Amino acid sequence: MSGTTAAAFGALAVLLAGPVPALLSRAKWPLRAPRAALVLWQAIALAAVLSAFSSGLAIASMLLVPGPDGRPTTSPTDEIAALGLPLWVLSVSVFAITVLIGARLMYSTARVAIRTRRRRSHHRMLVDLLDQRDPRLAEYSTADLRVLQHDEPMAYCLPGLRQRVVVSAGTLDQLAPAELSAILAHERAHLRARHDLVLEAFTAVHEAFPRFVRSKSALGSVRLLIELLADDAALRSTGPRPLAQALVTCAASKTPEGAMAAGGPSTLVRIRRLADGTYDARVSAAAYTTAILILVGPTIAVAVPWLVELSRLFGFTHR
Template sequence: MIDVAALVFGLLALLLAGPVPALLGRATWTHRAPRAALVLWQAVALAAVLSAFSAGLAIASRLLVPGPDGRPTTAPLAEIDALGLPLWILYVTVFALTLLVGARLVYSVVRVAVRTRRRRARHRILVDLLDRHTDAAATHLPLERAPDLRVLDVTEPLAYCLPGLRQRVVLSEGTFASLSAAEVSAILSHERSHLRARHDLVLEAFTAVNDAFPRVVRSRSALGAVQLLVEMLADDSAVRTAGPAPLARALVACSTSTAPRGAMAAGGPSTVLRVQRLAAGRADRVLVTAVAYAASAAILVVPTLAVAVPWLTELSRLFGTFGH
């Protein structure tokens, strides 16, 4: 039973780290329900990590063979006698790979968090120093000055945000010169939606999980697909405030602008697809949303019930010898 559990968990981890994200990244239905699709992406990523760890735990429980007194032992010679050398080598290799994924995940989480926050802190200091938004009339700002808003002396339209405890929304003089009041309001709503929802934490988590798995098994499309969904969520929030037409015009105007690493820009390579989505309007998303949420629950719950319970029962029986 333990052997089957380890095999199933291992195969599930490989599928959820590679082929499943590759298929999901090419799907277009996700554009109609970005929130539900993002939940599905999170379920896939979490299930991949849990499956990898569960495979390692199943292997570890198999290596803990009963000793002469009936208690689990980690003596290699006893394990080899009980399992055979080829199977023992395979189990140890899989267990070592699981530990490697866990170590890489912890390292990646810490590295991404530290580097991203350092970049944002340096850039936050820079935009605070370069802020030209000292007079609302001088920048033709169609609304009152906000404490989180910074305006740079740049002629091209520019819009991005710096998430964190000290949030910033950065616009350029060119943004106010090129956009109408409604369009500026739409782009501000887009950026502040990122800040309210803490989309940056979602992207950090996916970046860490993406780096944790070896290149040969992970999907290259996962992070890009999640970034697109996050932008679509911010678009939907801005549409509810300013309408689709002003937001679409603002996105086109800012499409060629760039933002520093760690920031979240309004424009970018996905602008054309997002503008087409805004022009298409809101289709009926009830069925798509319901299916996505149901799939998310199934990905997390069904493997646990079908596979985890048998080997947990066996593990409990094995360690139950400690009480005798």
């Protein structure tokens, strides 16, 4: 692998971590194809990580310059003699940044997972203790449903192995039966699709890249798409009007960190989307195609050269 390859992968990683998410977060078409847009977001995040690692691996192959016997050597003096001091310093610096990103990715993945599950476990214990059975829920499946004595309408879910859907007494007071069905369908769609795992993965990738590289709006866009997917699931059960009215009622509700709420700052955008009722199959197909190209390109570019490099190294070993 050459310095050009390392530079190309590095530039691609920076683009996919910052400018590309910034542009995508301002686009309006994801509202017409949220599932395809979420797949595209996932492809961009994974390709950014692959490109960053590929840049580091390409630099590592440059530093392993052949010694007098033709075998790769890790002697800094030989590397400096072959590359020149400025290029060697630059290569080592970029390689160190790549290693740091990899370490931060592993650390942030573990930290986000442990922190989120600890908070959910504590809150799950509280809602189980504070649950107030309500006869108005007799016609619903209540195995995972908990009711809190709170006047303000709110509805949220706690994902995990022991899933919970939490509503307040105010929610039951202010929502009609069809609206309550819509809000429960919305929350259970989150649990069924494990949208929490998608958010955790994006949060880990977001925290792994340096602040001057990553996009600030990526997480917000992914959260909105996940809410749109849950809205679509509820829409198929109850129709747009009950869901829209339920979202308006629960728009100002506050929820604990780690939970996934029906309301929130994106409520107005979601209600407008329900009124429009637009879905564009052509936009969806284009997004899926773009996601495949973005993901497959870096993967092939990584796999093929490194299979050649490994073959060459094993060839030296067996001589």
